[in-house]
Amino acid sequence: MMNMRVIYISLLMCLTTIAVFAQDSKTALPDLQTAEPDFFDPTRKVELKEDYQFSTTWRWETGYTQLNQRQDTSSLYLHGVRLGATVDFNLPYHFSMQTGALATLTYGRNNQHWASMSAESAQVNVMQHNIVQLQLTIPVRAYYNIVLWKQLRMFFYAGPQLQIGLTSYDVINTEQMSNPTIQWLEQQGIATQAHDRYVTRDLYRTNIQFGLGGGFEWERYRLQAGYDFGLNNIIKTPIVPSHKMNEWGWMCTFSYQL
Numbered sequence: 001m002m003n004m005r006v007i008y009i010s011l012l013m014c015l016t017t018i019a020v021f022a023q024d025s026k027t028a029l030p031d032l033q034t035a036e037p038d039f040f041d042p043t044r045k046v047e048l049k050e051d052y053q054f055s056t057t058w059r060w061e062t063g064y065t066q067l068n069q070r071q072d073t074s075s076l077y078l079h080g081v082r083l084g085a086t087v088d089f090n091l092p093y094h095f096s097m098q099t100g101a102l103a104t105l106t107y108g109r110n111n112q113h114w115a116s117m118s119a120e121s122a123q124v125n126v127m128q129h130n131i132v133q134l135q136l137t138i139p140v141r142a143y144y145n146i147v148l149w150k151q152l153r154m155f156f157y158a159g160p161q162l163q164i165g166l167t168s169y170d171v172i173n174t175e176q177m178s179n180p181t182i183q184w185l186e187q188q189g190i191a192t193q194a195h196d197r198y199v200t201r202d203l204y205r206t207n208i209q210f211g212l213g214g215g216f217e218w219e220r221y222r223l224q225a226g227y228d229f230g231l232n233n234i235i236k237t238p239i240v241p242s243h244k245m246n247e248w249g250w251m252c253t254f255s256y257q258l
Contacts (some may be wrong), residue, residue, distance in 0.1 A: 050157030054206060057088040057096075059222065063253025067106055067133075070230070070243045078133055088193070094145045098157070102137045116181055125181045127192070128173035136164040141211065156214040161228060163247070165205040168197040190239070204234045207247050220257040226250065 039139070067078040076222035084102025091097065112127040141159035148154055170192045172181055182192050197203045213226020 027053065046215075055090045056062045057090060058258040059086050059088070059100075059255040060084075060258065061086055061100070061102060061253050063251060065104055065106065065249060065251040065253075067104075067108075067247055067249040069234075069245055071243070071246050074110070076108055076129075076131070077111045078106035078108035078131065080104065080133075082137065084137070086255065088143065094147075095215070096143045098141045098143055098159075099139060102139075104133075104135045104137050104163070106133045106135075108129065108133075114177070114181055114185065116178055125177040127177055127185075130171040131168060131197075132171075133164045133168040135207075136166060136208040138162045138164070139211070145217070151219050153217040154214070155217060155224075157226065158207060158210075158212050160210050163207040163209065165198050165203065167205070168203060170195055170197055188239075189237075201236050201248040203245075204232075206232075208232050209232050209247070209249070213242070222255040222257070223253075224255070 037210045062081065062083045065080055067080075069076040069078070082102045082104040084100055086098055086100030086102070094168055108131050110129045110131070112129060114125045114127060116123050116125050139159065139161040141157045141161070143155050143157045145153050145155045170191070172192060174192055177192075180250045185192055191200060191202075197204050208231045209228035210231060211226050211228040213224055215222060215224030217223075227250040228248060230248045232246070233244045234247055235245045
């Protein structure tokens with residue numbers, strides 16, 4: 001008799017638990033009368049997937065650039081333009097990756113002072129450098145876009161870029177130098193006539209930089225500015241063992257989406 005009571009009580013508890021669980025499950029279901037209109041739309045997931053569809057964006061880019069060839073005691077500033085094409089690989093969550101190829105043409109002047117080797121004069125001799133430089137720039141950057149209003153966006157970018165030197169022609173003016181000083185410089189292996197700094201092995205052709213920047217975009221138009229930090233020494237044949245030079249730069253460019 002006692003066993004039967006235990007069985008009845010156990011069955012009653014099981015039924016009570018099932019009823020409570022069913023009631024909780026019922027309350028967890030959405031109210032079909034107040035559900036959103038697209039709740040039963042079978043294409044809802046497909047539309048969500050299409051919002052993150054992979055795509056590419058091509059642009060023409062041009063603008064102003066300034067390079068700074070930084071040494072221990074001096075700097076050479078080169079001013080010029082850059083022109084080329086870029087492609088953005090658009091990713092989810094407002095991210096994109098950009099690469100491309102841009103030609104950078106710059107010009108700069110610099111005066112180099114040398115002690116006079118002439119016995120008749122103790123004045124400092126001045127050697128003037130006029131440099132025209134052409135480089136190929138290949139950026140690899142990550143972009144993050146923020147929608148401000150309608151089609152107005154603000155963006156930030158970061159990433160490395162590779163510069164490949166095509167020519168760095170140095171036209172040297174020695175009118176303010178004495179002949180003994182010029183002869184002494186030539187004996188030390190220092191160029192005193194016009195030459196390409198890449199051909200004469202003065203500089204390495206490859207320069208690796210890391211850039212940070214940002215800007216604004218409206219419809220097909222984009223305005224951006226940024227700074228690139230030179231990471232490697234580009235002096236190939238130093239005058240002294242400790243002689244090093246890094247090429248930094250900043251730019252302000254305009255681009256148009258094709």
